[in-house]
Amino acid sequence: MALTITCPICGKRNGYEFRYGGEEKGPRPDEKDLTPESWCDYVHMNKCVAGVQQEWWFHRDGCGSWFTIFRDTTTNLEKETPEAKE
């Protein structure tokens, strides 16, 4: 796997060491007024951006922390800062 991921604690490491945790979607919605539809959207609907997206990764074979990175899904390269969508 050519992907590398920069863990905030352990630094830049091989993608093998991490587990993907999905797109960044914000915190869990409040239970109040939660409809099945909005819940389902939160859990299952993804933007599937062709470009830079913020996403969660878990350093499984390392420090065991969850963090987000920005990755260009078209090149599989990490970006240091988010870029405006073209």
Place this chain on the structure above:
Amino acid sequence: MMNRFNHLPTLKIDTSDKIPFTYKGKTYYGTKGDTIATALYANGVRIYARSLKYHRPRGLYSMDGECSNTMMEVNGIPNVRTETTFLKPGMVVKEQNVKGSAENDFLGFIDKMDWAMPAGFYYDTMHKPAKIWPVAMKQIRKAAGIGKLSPDHHMPGKYDEIFPTCDVCVIGGGPAGMTAALAAAQKGLRVILMEARPWLGGHFEYRTSEYIDRQTHHERAVQLAKEVEKTENIRLFTHTANVGAYNNNLITGFQIGKESDVFTERYIEIRANSVVVATGCIERPLLFENNERPGVMQAGCALRLANTYGMLPGKTAVFSIGHDLGLETAVSLHDLGMSVPVIADIREDGQDPALLKAVLDRKITILKGWVATEAHGGKQVKKVTVKSVDATVSKTYDCDVLVASAGFTPLTGPLVVNQAKLTYDNHTNFFLPTDLPKKMYAAGRLLGFENAKSIEASGHLAGLKAAYGCENCSIADLGEAKKAMENLPGPARGTKLVTAPVKGRKTFICFDEDTSIKNIKQSIDKGFDVPELIKRFSGAGLGPGQGGIPGHNLPLFTAKYQALPDIKIRPTTVRPPLVPTLIATYAGTNHTMFKRTPMDEMQRKDGGIFRNIGVWQRARYFSKDFTCKAEIENVRNNVGMLDGSTLGKFRIHGPDALNALQRVYVSDLSKIKEGRVKYTAMCNDDGCVIDDGVVVKLGENDYYFSTSTGRAGQTIEWIRYHTRYDNWNFALVNLTDAMGVINLSGPNARKVLEKVVDIDVSNEGFGFSEYKEFTIADTIPVKAMRLGFVGELSYELHVPASYMKTLWLMLNEAGKEFKIQNFGVEAQNVLRMEKCHVILGQESEQRTNLLDIGMGFLWSRKKTGYKTVGVAALAQAENDNTRLKLVGLKMENNGRAPKDGALIVDDRVRGHVCTARNSFSLNEAVGMALVEGDMSKIGTRLAFYEDECKGELIYGTVVETPFYDPEGKRMKM
């Protein structure tokens, strides 16, 4: 056998050491240092194989494995490139794709049938009538095969893998690669240098011509190699082919082991900060009639046969070349005793004056602006016709070797697979990389440099650029290196494509697929006018050589044939693996890895039969009776001991520990009292049940909990994932491996425990569902729980792994009088099934939610504000009556139990059996099944369909659960 030189400094063979091997059933001898192909050559073999389609004889051509010419079967492994594979004693070598022998192939007549097989012949002719396809295909496959692998072939050897990292990775150990590695290493960087050949030196290594001031190229190569070898921060991998290059500079390859190495081959995956590609060049084949006749070979091949392997390729060599290495080869071979009647040089001018003088001094005829147009001779070259490039004058020479080489082809593979684009360069006649990938640099001959000093200087510059990429080199240093380059000769002028003025019926552009110039013309005439299409239509470059032979010529010829003014045509796409790699090398070592529990050794001694369960090996049975009758009955009647160490065990503490538990567990854990055990479950966001276990409150904000064996690895990830936005303050520790668990179960369990511990274990002192901490013999700290998974009086003792053996022995000793016995996982499975206690993953599958398996009672609907994982979905699923339900079942007429996984059917599939066994406790077959909601009523008749039952169904009924001790008196006694 031919006499071998033993006086050349460049030799890599030891003529005093003979190596026996078998070829076509007869014993031959090679010399230490030989490849299989050179050993055969020394024994007079000239025809190594027959070609794929026309069964044309094929011989030694390039020496670097760019074509299938010398592929043979070695020790039962087909398609071994014998020109790059070193000879080992006792090797059994066979020809492949021949009927008869390579020398006399009965299918050789096909060569004359080429008119019947134009480009795209399969596509054009093989679609109608469809009926002949199966027959035709069989015959074609028989005639056109490249090696056969026996279905029961077992790959010998040891395969390994390593994953090193470095600052700078240099691909190619020639002069440019070595200087690049040295330049980067001198900056203090960690460098990896990989070289495909077994030794460093590249194209300097085998040349005895002058480098500078009477030093030969060979001596210079040795000098650089010594410097590299003594540089401590260069890690050297020789005999290591580069296979791929990917973004973020991930470089892959494989190394072939030396005799002293523990591996046969090993996969290497390098993560580098910067990469220098200094792969150099191969030769571009010359196109003329019969240009692959045995006896025709490239200049480097002829020169290396002499200088590296100590033998002359033949008696008389005619040269048709387009570069100075060709002239140098002619001079070298002449000096070693070969007769060189003529050199036809494609170039009108531009030859190196010193070389030209050397040629003339030796009275070798040189024809400038001439080229070979046809090789004659049935199976080997006997004569060659050369013509002036304008085809006005023609001469014929007798010879047994024709050294033919049109020019050079840069090995841009690593750059291209890492997304560099190639553009045609009019000066070098190369397709050169533009837009190099990030922190990837090119150096040396592949950029067109031919001057030795320039090659080294470009290597030095690339090494510094790579160091600069690692932020370890100043701009001033870079500038200096650039300036040094400016004073040296730039890239050399390359030779344009020159083809003999013939129809090209037997002028092969691709040897592997027998694609001739005529086939290319046919493809273009049919409208397939770019290399990517021609490749697929004509097969050129699709063979095992992966474009090594046609890669450069195909786009050049395509442009020329279409008379394009400017070569914008790009070569075909190169993809990894750049060099064919054994599947065994990718597979690496045996990956069967598992964890052993602290009781592993003792249980094996007791006759445990182990099975892989998740990441663990566990004792499944303790006898060959796989129904486990004795083990089960002993637990029901006396007392048994189970190793439960694989259970996930965790401690969570800190101000937000309870919040975190409330988030992932469906029960309300705020109500657990200290000293009590709470059984509960985790769901995922879809309400599907993923884990169950018990939670114990150790103190304020301090909890101990267990998970199922399979979930132990993911639990920390799971809890942290679902609390990742909350900034909660808690610490979570995985104690799974630190703690072992003994499950002591059976009516006599209390009597056994009593003898070992000091605390009161009476039903009043230590009741059902209670938790106690105590020490045994003032030493072993125990966390004890009274549970009832198997449905009997039962204690689960959690102790540090290091004390497990001691406690095990103590309990065994204490339990002797109460008939204590081991029981394994299968016995436990039956025991708990009789109680209808579920095992997640067995009574549930991925889509099964908490309510489906009847465990809705664990879900605390009153608990709000914790955003508990899964409850939103559970609330929705509660009103859904279309879901599968878990039911108990009993077989009709005392029938046997259905197999686990058997389908429940009526006119369609209605569910499946989760677990079912013939119960000894109940004397009948019972089990649990997931069935559609409308079939879950007590008394419903179920029909079971098993694998291979041939339509014979067996029947059962839905019954009340649990089957055994429905009031649960036994586990509470």
